[in-house]
Amino acid sequence: MSLATRCPACGTAFRVVQDQLRVSGGWVRCGMCQQVFNGLEALIAEPPESAPPQAPPRPPVAQPPAAVAAPPAIAPAPAPQPRTEPAPEPMRSVIPTGEAWEADAGWSMFGPGVGVGATGTAAGDSLSAPSLPPSDFDPVLRGVTLPPGHSGISTFGEVTAATAQRQPVTRPPKDLRVDPPPSGRRRRRKPGFVRQAEREAQWRTPAMRAVLGGTAALLGGVLLLQVAHHERDRLAAHWPASVPVLQAWCELARCRLEPIRAIDQLAIDSSTLQRTAAPDVLRFEAELRNQAAHPVRAPDLELSFTDNQGRLLARRVLPAASLDAPAAGIAADAHWSVRAELRVRDLPVTGFSAELFYP
Incomplete structure (x- = not known):
């Protein structure tokens, strides 16, 4: 089943296959701008296929102008006869009759001992074979090579001894160890661009953004604290209101405030x-x-x-x-x-x- 999706980056619409979306989890790559996006979220109604262009109408055949009235001495031309199309030949049936089958196969379709008389022939002739449309290709007859022991065709009731015998079952040794088939995860490995798109989408989730924002704020606070500790003397000199806070910090960090050097x-x-x-x-x-x-x-x-x-x-x-x-x-x-x-x-x-x- 064909579906249609549209690229959110360049707006190009193209067809996708439902099996392809199921295998890749909905992720596709645009063939125009190489943008990777979720095709399931951008599905659109497939535009109807445009009808094939119609052949231009044939120009009307110019009719000859009306003949000018001829003198009464000349006789009028005979009227054209209507064109008649030849009747199509009746198609012959491509299904052979029962006698043809018997002649080709060499056996009777009614079983041994049953002869085909006039009644059978009449019955065979009375059956009308379904007509088939003519074919442009000639039938090719290929010979079938039967395996040894089956050169002739037997009836359903005959079972030979060779057919009844079966091949002995060969069992594998007990110490043979067969590795299990690979798991479905390895077999259904996602394409590289799908995995990359999933990783990028994971970093853009609200939870991940909150974690990154909190980590950045924490690191920024630690950096500001380190700068304030290193420049505590300059802060105290240019911003006297920060002296009490810096003194409390120095009591915890075991440092002291000193006048700056200038x-x-x-x-x-x-x-x-x-x-x-x-x-x-x-x-x-x-x-x-x-x-x-x-x-x-x-x-x-x-x-x-x-x-x-x-x-x-x-x-x-x-x-x-x-x-x-x-x-x-x-x-x-x-x-x-x-x-x-x-x-x-x-x-x-x-x-x-x-x-x-x-x-």
């Missing part, structure tokens, strides 16, 4: 180096200013001492912890005063330079 937002407004009453002790004072709009972590200082020719004599690092730096960092638009006493012994220090850095 060395480019710090500047040294002033710095001095003076000698004290002790000949080998120098006093260093500096004023640092935070130019950012949020707290900044206090940096370490590096002092380089030089002589009157600019040669480097010594270098000293002052950690922020030794300078009593504020734990919350330098506030926004605030200053930090640095003071420290340094022992240089007998070095002829005449100049210095100070640099800020984070360790």
Whole structure:
């Protein structure tokens, strides 16, 4: 039984076979756009077959114009005689009569001892064979080769000894092991495009979409939590409202909040180096200013001492912890005063330079 389906992608309609739909589970591939779709869901009414074009009507035969009245001396032409078709010959029966069967087969259809007389002949002649339409093909007679022992045809009542004997039954050995036939699943393996379409359809089910959506949301939340943990100091500096939440998280994760590092937002407004009453002790004072709009972590200082020719004599690092730096960092638009006493012994220090850095 032919059915018709329509491709939802390109709109092409084509015929499909019901057995094909049953084997493939309804999945078919469009021959135009190669789209795989469920043919059972796109079944349409099969359009009626168009009637064969009719032969154009024969043009009417032009009739000769009416003859002009002839002079009375000329006789009129004889009227044309109607055309007669020859009668069809009666078809002969292709079924042979009983005598023909007996002549060909060599035996009597009435059994042995029964002769066919005038009555049988009359009866055979009185039976009218059904007429068959003429055939364009000539009958081909083929000889049939009978197996040995059956060269002649016997009646139904005669049973020979050779026919009554049967061949002995050959049984397989008991230790012969026959593997079972393959299961129906292996035998009815679905085509590759059908399996691919089923896998794609499985990923588009509402349950699978819900699972994928929940997994994506969970992974997104974990990623946001990881970013917040890594950038907790920057979040606390730029978004002060998040400080309580970040502090609660740090209690669970065993971390701490610290001011962010922004060395480019710090500047040294002033710095001095003076000698004290002790000949080998120098006093260093500096004023640092935070130019950012949020707290900044206090940096370490590096002092380089030089002589009157600019040669480097010594270098000293002052950690922020030794300078009593504020734990919350330098506030926004605030200053930090640095003071420290340094022992240089007998070095002829005449100049210095100070640099800020984070360790």
